[in-house]
Amino acid sequence: MAFSDPTLTAIVDMLQQHPEALRIHKLIYAIYHHRWENDPQILLNAPILGLIQSLQQQAPTPAALQGQLIQVAKQLNKPERYLAISQIILGIVSPLYTSHNTPRETVSSPATPAIVPPTTASPTLVPLATVPPATVPPATLPPATQPPPHPRATEGMADLDYDHFEARLAIIKYANPLRAKILIFSAVDHPFGFSRQDWDSLQQWSLDQLIRQLVQSYPMASRLEQCLDQLATGFAELPPLEQMRQDAEAIVRAVRPLYEQTTGPATEDSQSLLTGFNATVDLMTLASAMGSPHPSSEVDDDADLTCQFFVRPQ
Amino acid sequence: MNANDLLDLYASGKTDFRGQSLRNFDLVGADLIGANLQHCDLAGADLSLAYLSRANLRHCNLAQANLSGANLNQADLGQANLTDANLHGASLQGATLFAVQLALADLMDANLLDADLREAQLMSTNLRGACLRGANLREETRGDCTDLRGAILTEVDLRGANLKGANLSRVNLEGANLREANLRSTDLSGANLREANFKDASLSDANLSGADLSGAQLQIARLERVLLQGANLTACNLEGALLADAKLGQATLAQANLKQAKLSRVDLSRANLQGASLVGAMLVEAYLARTNLTQADLTDANLSRAELSSAILTQAILTGATMPDGSSYL
Numbered sequence: 001m002a003f004s005d006p007t008l009t010a011i012v013d014m015l016q017q018h019p020e021a022l023r024i025h026k027l028i029y030a031i032y033h034h035r036w037e038n039d040p041q042i043l044l045n046a047p048i049l050g051l052i053q054s055l056q057q058q059a060p061t062p063a064a065l066q067g068q069l070i071q072v073a074k075q076l077n078k079p080e081r082y083l084a085i086s087q088i089i090l091g092i093v094s095p096l097y098t099s100h101n102t103p104r105e106t107v108s109s110p111a112t113p114a115i116v117p118p119t120t121a122s123p124t125l126v127p128l129a130t131v132p133p134a135t136v137p138p139a140t141l142p143p144a145t146q147p148p149p150h151p152r153a154t155e156g157m158a159d160l161d162y163d164h165f166e167a168r169l170a171i172i173k174y175a176n177p178l179r180a181k182i183l184i185f186s187a188v189d190h191p192f193g194f195s196r197q198d199w200d201s202l203q204q205w206s207l208d209q210l211i212r213q214l215v216q217s218y219p220m221a222s223r224l225e226q227c228l229d230q231l232a233t234g235f236a237e238l239p240p241l242e243q244m245r246q247d248a249e250a251i252v253r254a255v256r257p258l259y260e261q262t263t264g265p266a267t268e269d270s271q272s273l274l275t276g277f278n279a280t281v282d283l284m285t286l287a288s289a290m291g292s293p294h295p296s297s298e299v300d301d302d303a304d305l306t307c308q309f310f311v312r313p314q
Numbered sequence: 315m316n317a318n319d320l321l322d323l324y325a326s327g328k329t330d331f332r333g334q335s336l337r338n339f340d341l342v343g344a345d346l347i348g349a350n351l352q353h354c355d356l357a358g359a360d361l362s363l364a365y366l367s368r369a370n371l372r373h374c375n376l377a378q379a380n381l382s383g384a385n386l387n388q389a390d391l392g393q394a395n396l397t398d399a400n401l402h403g404a405s406l407q408g409a410t411l412f413a414v415q416l417a418l419a420d421l422m423d424a425n426l427l428d429a430d431l432r433e434a435q436l437m438s439t440n441l442r443g444a445c446l447r448g449a450n451l452r453e454e455t456r457g458d459c460t461d462l463r464g465a466i467l468t469e470v471d472l473r474g475a476n477l478k479g480a481n482l483s484r485v486n487l488e489g490a491n492l493r494e495a496n497l498r499s500t501d502l503s504g505a506n507l508r509e510a511n512f513k514d515a516s517l518s519d520a521n522l523s524g525a526d527l528s529g530a531q532l533q534i535a536r537l538e539r540v541l542l543q544g545a546n547l548t549a550c551n552l553e554g555a556l557l558a559d560a561k562l563g564q565a566t567l568a569q570a571n572l573k574q575a576k577l578s579r580v581d582l583s584r585a586n587l588q589g590a591s592l593v594g595a596m597l598v599e600a601y602l603a604r605t606n607l608t609q610a611d612l613t614d615a616n617l618s619r620a621e622l623s624s625a626i627l628t629q630a631i632l633t634g635a636t637m638p639d640g641s642s643y644l
Binding site for chain 2: 165168169172173176177178179180181203206207208238
């Protein structure tokens with residue numbers, strides 16, 4: 001680590017003494033471990049000092065850190081609250097970057113996630129207050145530059161009997177393949193802006209990779225459905241709303257078997273893919289099937305409403 | 315005529331635009347369903363997300379046109395020139411692409427279900443993630459074969475497709491779905507077929523010399539008389555595959571699963587079968603000169619009249635095997 005101890009100590013103190021210290025700790029833990037943790041004992045065993053030290057390696061620029069914070073926060077059931085927590089974290093840890101970021105700003109790091117390119121031109125942070133929970137404006141997030149790893153190497157799907165050819169077929173039979181890609185890309189990365197850069201990014205992802213990323217990013221089917229429905233209404237450049245909605249519905253229908261595998265056909269959430277949004281996901285079953293630990297029964301007020309795993313940075 | 319004139323005429327009911335020069339027209343999202351655009355010059359035109367289903371585009375010049383996301387279902391593109399065209403995410407379900415020029419075109423994630431691609435020229439075409447289930451790419455009698463040399467076919471879905479006689483030399487089909495596909499007499503020499511799924515596929519008389527099939531799924535596949543000299547079949551699953559009269563000289567089959575495979579009269583000379591499972595395999599009259607069978611499991615295999623004298627059998631398991639002289643190994 002390159003930053004000085006006094007700076008780090010002061011930052012850790014500020015984080016620990018903050019009224020939202022617990023949520024701050026949880027969010028930082030989630031960024032680093034790629035899963036949500038509510039167990040106080042486990043959090044206690046992962047001191048914030050070590051997490052912050054590792055975090056700067058994982059997110060070597062302020063923009064990278066912001067991207068990761070948004071990526072996680074917007075997947076939670078309380079995105080507004082955790083976007084505010086993200087803002088607090090960014091405010092407190094920014095001295096680490098201002099004093100030691102110069103050589104790293106343009107250096108590629110293997111720990112940098114796909115959604116945040118290492119060559120991001122400006123490290124300037126965008127106020128999170130401008131970022132709505134599930135629909136991040138194109139200008140506020142850097143575009144994806146790299147697709148996820150090859151499907152066979154993608155973590156989290158290994159336990160599922162996932163026939164990606166069948167899922168893809170189910171989408172393209174009933175949806176326009178390009179519009180489906182644009183919708184899914186917008187759901188897993190940032191809303192497609194029709195810029196040259198976005199078209200180039202879209203070309204890097206195969207539909208299959210996007211489907212896998214979608215299911216990993218949205219452990220709750222109801223959130224997925226809600227997000228796609230919102231996105232379908234937001235593209236002035238694309239065909240009539242009704243067609244976009246049909247595309248979104250085709251995507252949801254195609255991935256529904258995956259949720260049925262993980263939650264069982266009788267759970268409310270898997271049913272919600274067809275019937276509505278007011279469902280409760282069976283997080284314990286889902287988390288278990290996706291390789292994440294069960295949520296603890298000793299939880300705070302967010303615990304039973306918070307996503308249990310995230311897209312793993314590449 | 316400009317793009318607006320064209321669309322106005324179409325909106326007023328005119329559908330016949332044969333032979334028009336529409337070069338570089340901006341027709342993004344245009345509705346031209348069922349229009350007759352035969353012999354039109356649409357080179358460089360922007361037809362992204364256009365509606366062209368059932369349109370007649372025979373003999374059209376669509377070189378370098380942008381057709382990304384276009385709906386071309388059941389369209390007739392026979393003998394059209396689509397060289398270097400952008401068809402990313404286009405829908406071409408049931409479309410006629412007979413003898414079409416698609417060299418250097420981008421068909422990534424395109425829907426080509428049941429499309430007719432006979433005699434299509436697909437050299438160096440990007441078909442990554444495209445769905446070609448039930449598509450017809452077979453060689454026509456007295457016609458040209460479908461040419462896919464150098465095409466990118468990773469993650470492509472060719473389940474049940476007919477590729478008989480197609481030229482797939484050196485293509486990249488890594489991870490592709492070729493289940494139940496007809497690949498008889500195809501040229502797959504030097505192709506990258508790693509982890510491709512050929513279950514129930516027919517590859518009889520195909521040329522797979524020097525191909526990389528490591529980790530491929532070939533259960534119950536038909537591979538009679540296939541040429542596999544020098545091919546890499548490491549950890550390949552060939553359980554129950556039909557390989558009679560196949561040529562596997564110098565092929566690598568280490569750790570391969572050949573349980574119950576039919577290998578009569580197969581040439582495995584100098585092949586590497588180290589650690590392979592040949593349990594219950596039929597190796598009648600197989601040629602195993604200098605074949606490396608170290609630690610191979612030949613339990614209950616039938617080696618009647620096989621040439622085994624120079625094979626390397628160090629730590630091979632031969633329990634219950636029928637030996638070349640007809641005796642049972644105890």
